[in-house]
Amino acid sequence: MSLIKPIHVGPVTIDAPVILAPMTGVTDLPFRKAVKRYGAGLTVSEMIASQAMIRETRQSLQKATWDPSEEPVSLQLAGCAPKEMAEAAKLNEQRGAAIIDINMGCPVKKVVNGDAGSALMRDLPLAASIIDATVKAVSVPVTLKMRMGWCHDSLNAPELARVAEDLGIKMITVHGRTRNQMYKGSADWGFVRRVKEACRLPVIVNGDICSREDARVALEQSGADGVMIGRGAYGKPWLLGQVMADLSGGGTRPDPSIDEQLALIIEQYDEMQSLYGIVTGVNLARKHIGWYTKGLSGSAEFRNKVNQVDEPATVIRMLREFYSPWLKRAAA
Secondary structure, three states: OOOOOOEEEOOEEEOOOEEEOOOOOOOOHHHHHHHHHHOOOEEEOOOEEHHHHHHOOHHHHHHOOOOHHHOOOEEEEEOOOHHHHHHHHHHHHHOOOOEEEEEEOOOOHHHHOOOOHHHHHHOHHHHHHHHHHHHHHOOOOEEEEEEOOOOOOOOOHHHHHHHHHHOOOOOEEEEOOOOOOOOOOOOOHHHHHHHHHHOOOOEEEEOOOOOHHHHHHHHHHHOOOEEEEOHHHOOOOOHHHHHHHHHOOOOOOOOOOHHHHHHHHHHHHHHHHHHHOHHHHHHHHHHHHHHHHOOOOOHHHHHHHHOOOOOHHHHHHHHHHHHHHHHHHHHO
């Protein structure tokens, strides 16, 4: 029995709403491609600052780069000025985005201090102006990601959802924490039901969904139409496909073999060098190597060694050597 149904975001249909969360420094093109290969209803780009998008900085263009395998493409924008958000949305529509997502959930101090991200939940008139300007600037659907509110004394996500629906937003994602919680405590999936009841839009539940069981419980408690998975996919780009199979009634899908996991790591590593250049690519790939190898015997010692290496060919050789005992057992 399927626990999820296709949802419609304007003219875009998401057949199985299991969505990869936008995560700065993580969900770049190589990682999103890996996730999409194993199955995801939708992937969302890293958060792109609207000012940087207008200036077309190298970093913003890297974040806005996507692959045809990801279609339909959702590009996420953050900002605090309606005109800038509108202009950045136009640019991303021209670059092929099928969906523009507005970030009103990021809790990071650097973003919040610039009156963007979840800071906008403290200023609903400005939030409304940004939504209005962005929706009017593009012909593609616009979605919104938010938290429960700034703090537990101001849980205004249902109010913002109603405002957003009236202004033309087509889907809402709610991370079940306040801004002040950052990533501490546990996500309150039950609260998301209040947002679902406040509007008629598709609502996606987000936060602490790290397994198939988590996804089932989050849907049950929230009444949401789909799930968004973020940190649970660290080192497990196949998790979304497993959740999709489970929620769609397709049964249990096993983890890829160790051989396949090694091939995936090496492919992602090579693609990161191509996207960022060797120096930045090596540095950014270290956390991914840490996540992929976590839990395997000797992984902590291996990470300490490989993180000191700057030469890509040497890193790949070290990865092959580290994984070799498990590959031999598989072959045997």
